Amino acid sequence: MAKIRDVAREAGVSIASVSRVLTGTRQVSNETRIAVLAAAEKLGYRTNYLASALRRQATRTLGMVIPRIANPYFIALVQMIEESAQAQGYELLLCDSTDDTDTERRRVRALLSRQVEGIIIIPCDEKGSAETVREALREVPVVSLDRSIRGIAMDQICVDNRAGIIAIIDHLAGKARRRLCFVGARQTVSTARERMEAYREYVRELDPPSAGRIWLGEFTVEWGEQAADRILADGSPPDAVVCGNDLIAAGIIRTLRARGLDVPGDIAVTGFDDIELCRFVEPAITTVHQPLSDIGAEGARKLFARIEGTSAPPARVRIVPRLVVRASSG
Amino acid sequence: MAKIRDVAREAGVSIASVSRVLTGTRQVSNETRIAVLAAAEKLGYRTNYLASALRRQATRTLGMVIPRIANPYFIALVQMIEESAQAQGYELLLCDSTDDTDTERRRVRALLSRQVEGIIIIPCDEKGSAETVREALREVPVVSLDRSIRGIAMDQICVDNRAGIIAIIDHLAGKARRRLCFVGARQTVSTARERMEAYREYVRELDPPSAGRIWLGEFTVEWGEQAADRILADGSPPDAVVCGNDLIAAGIIRTLRARGLDVPGDIAVTGFDDIELCRFVEPAITTVHQPLSDIGAEGARKLFARIEGTSAPPARVRIVPRLVVRASSG
DNA sequence: CTTTTTTTGGAAAACGTTTTCCAGGCGTGA
DNA sequence: TCACGCCTGGAAAACGTTTTCCAAAAAAAG
Structure with missing residues (x-):
């Protein structure tokens, strides 16, 4: 591979001149510029980023x-x-x-x-x-x-996870859903915690028992599928499931329908994030759009x-x- | 930020010794090793990848x-x-x-x-x-x-795109589908070309007219949706649509169902690639799994x-x- | 105890650039 | 004509490492 030294020799100028032409840091006579550019082109010269960045003390x-x-x-x-x-x-x-x-x-x-x-x-x-x-x-x-x-x-x-969850709960309340539950993920990331806490605190105002119905697993379709079965096994089912994200919602919808329930007829399900999948699942998922x-x-x-x-x-x-x-x- | 020089000074040894301890390229007395490691730790030294790679002439x-x-x-x-x-x-x-x-x-x-x-x-x-x-x-x-x-x-x-398309067509033929058509993407990438050519050539053996029913657009859901309408507008519809990839298949399925047709009852649809979406679309998409x-x-x-x-x-x-x-x- | 070999440490060169510093040439104004 | 400033070009230093080369010390062999 051609180095700047090779270009300089080929163009019959100094290394400094080549650098100046290529980086445009200082004016150079038209004559040398043309010679340098021609030589660089001919040799297929490409600046070595490592050397350049090291010297400039800037990597951009x-x-x-x-x-x-x-x-x-x-x-x-x-x-x-x-x-x-x-x-x-x-x-x-x-x-x-x-x-x-x-x-x-x-x-x-x-x-x-x-x-x-x-x-x-x-x-x-x-x-x-x-x-x-x-x-x-x-x-x-x-x-x-x-x-x-x-x-x-x-x-x-x-x-603002809290604002998102509140919007969801208000929406469900407006649809006359009363018995809610929440399916989210364990608290290793802030989004999981904030969404869960927002649910627990805000739903208490509407229906205190709902604040106790919380299942935590992972942000995956698989966990949603498992959670759906647990919800169904847990006495009288809720009429709406608020999910920590869309993947969980997709999993829940799939299992609920497989068990013969109607979504949203029997149970409404909501997601969070508004990933592309939401529009492909049937029924399409009500969710919170991430900005x-x-x-x-x-x-x-x-x-x-x-x-x-x-x-x-x-x-x-x-x-x-x-x-x-x-x-x-x- | 600490340089190797600073570590050397702190440890009271030469730059060379520091480098040797850190890269392990040569044996070093236990005494100096400990001094170097302690100094490096104390100063939070981190080797400058640019300088190192430049000198080693290897970036890995x-x-x-x-x-x-x-x-x-x-x-x-x-x-x-x-x-x-x-x-x-x-x-x-x-x-x-x-x-x-x-x-x-x-x-x-x-x-x-x-x-x-x-x-x-x-x-x-x-x-x-x-x-x-x-x-x-x-x-x-x-x-x-x-x-x-x-x-x-x-x-x-x-x-092997050809093998995949042949497997799809054989499968459809086995299900007694006779009037096929192909919806793919324009020929700017080899996969688009190979799948289309495989379809055209192989379907000719089963049903020559099907070899003429080819629609080309892009590898997207949107194109699938448009293509479905074109297929329906085109006289007597086929009983199976072979798609160039899964996204097109998903789009076609969505539009066909929106127009009141049953998939696969009225028309079978197949994809290619086996992306995750295939299992979420209803009905789930028959496809070719990419290895x-x-x-x-x-x-x-x-x-x-x-x-x-x-x-x-x-x-x-x-x-x-x-x-x-x-x-x-x- | 000497000679040879091995081990260890440091000075300095090298990697390929950019940029500082210096000098020569040239034009301009006095 | 001289003094001054500007433009251009080259030599060399610098960026932070790794590695070669050399020397000294230590160990092994005789």
């Missing part, structure tokens, strides 16, 4: 760590960030933490080692990710998206502000989501 | 370019590759070409500039990607996955073989897929 690269690359919901956020990064002339290095705090730590360290100038993270554990983030924060700006981390002073952007564009855009804005050197105090932004009514809630 | 990094990061089907391949890379101690840089040959070229160049040691590409255009791949091939080994490129000597791993693990594993194996320096002639591997029968084909 951002790192992003998400819990699971196979989850389309996170990918939507990745695309927002990627777009903003491109617009600012930055590249994005994407990593998958596989929802594991050890892997997450390794990924963050790899990013820091690669001298990224900022990190966007969707932490995989409300508590377990704190130490990793703190470590990263000592070197570069870090912004968390979608899920928050406790006891750490940093920019955090997420959806992904806003979350992503705001996250990128905050991160770049830090990179520029803002000293504004770390802020926790909560974006209010929109209710999407479909067939599953009657 | 692979690049991967896929047409669309939002497509779960490609992500499954990414995960296979990522796994193999990790196993070999390599990291993976993932890029999205947004199905555009210009972006694809930019991404490939960025990867080469970052000195990746090999590239895995799912090309976005059967012809338009050729020049980009040729350029990359001059510097590092390149392997294509899932889609092939014409007129280029390189390792290419893909599913993604095999494709990914074989691709990684081939790439690493090249990186090791094999001089075996470039091979084109075609993996035979499996038919998955579900409700949509009756």
Whole structure:
């Protein structure tokens, strides 16, 4: 592969001149510019990013760590960030933490080692990710998206889970549903906790017994399928199931129908997130639409502000989501 | 941030000793090892990947370019590759070409500039990607996955589209379906072309008129929805629709049912790829299961073989897929 | 006790750029 | 004509590592 030295020799100029032409950092006579460009083209020269970044002490690269690359919901956020990064002339290095705090730590360290100038993270554990983030924060700006981390002073952007759950419950109440229950995920991430707590506290005002009907498992279709059977086995069934996310809702709907029940006739089911699947399940799922564009855009804005050197105090932004009514809630 | 020089000073040894302890390239006395490790820990030292890779002239990094990061089907391949890379101690840089040959070229160049040691590409255009791949091939080994490129000597791993389509048609024939039609995508990628050609040629043997009933659009749900209406408007409808992929099949099923037809009672519909959605659509979609693990594993194996320096002639591997029968084909 | 071999540590070169610093040439104004 | 500033080009330093090369010390062999 051709080095800058080869280009210089081919063009009959110094190494410095080649660099100047290629980076455009200083004026160069037309004569040498043409010679350099011709030589570079002829040799198929390509700047060595490693050497360049090392010398410039700037990588113009951002790192992003998400819990699971196979989850389309996170990918939507990745695309927002990627777009903003491109617009600012930055590249994005994407990593998958596989929802594991050890892997997450390794990924963050790899990013820091690669001298990224900022990190966007969707932490995989409300508590377990704190130490990793703190470590990263000592070197570069870090912004968390979608899920928050406790006891750490940093920019955090997420959806207002409480507002979403309240909208769902109000909607169900408006449809004269009285006996509710909640199927969510165990409390390792903030979204799971916040949605559950919002349900428990808000439903108490409408129907105290409903506040006790809470099943916790994972944010998966499989858990939804299991949970449906447990709900049916549990004495008199509710007339509405509020789910922690859309996957759970899809699983519940599938099992309920397999057991001969009508959704929403017998039981209404609602989701959270508004993933694409919602429109394909039958009946289509009533859910809370995540303002992904806003979350992503705001996250990128905050991160770049830090990179520029803002000293504004770390802020926790909560974006209010929109209710999407479909067939599953009657 | 602490440099190796700082660690050396803190530990009271030379820079060389620090490097030797940290990389383990040469034996070092226990005394200095302990001093170095303590100093590194104390200062929170982290090796600068840029400097290290530049000096070593090795990045232990692979690049991967896929047409669309939002497509779960490609992500499954990414995960296979990522796994193999990790196993070999390599990291993976993932890029999205947004199905555009210009972006694809930019991404490939960025990867080469970052000195990746090999590239895995799912090309976005059967012809338009050729020049980009040729350029990359001059510097590092390149392997294509899932889609092939014409007129280029390189390792290419893909599913045997022809075998898949034949399995589908045989299956439908076994269910006494006689009037078939095909809904696929326009011929910019090899999979679109191969599936269409396989249909046209193989169906001719069973029912020549069916070979003429071909609609081409895009690999999307939306195109499936439009295509369904065109099929219905086109005189006497077929009794089975063979689709170029699952998304098209999902769109067709949705529209057919919306128009009051029964699937598979009136018309059978089949897909290709076996994406997760297949099991959620009603009726669940009969399709061809992509051997993604095999494709990914074989691709990684081939790439690493090249990186090791094999001089075996470039091979084109075609993996035979499996038919998955579900409700949509009756 | 000497000689040879092995082990360990440090100085310095090297990786491929960018950028600082310096110098020569040239034009301009006095 | 001289003084001054501007434009351009090259030499060399710098970025932070790894690794070669050399030397000294220690161990082994005679």
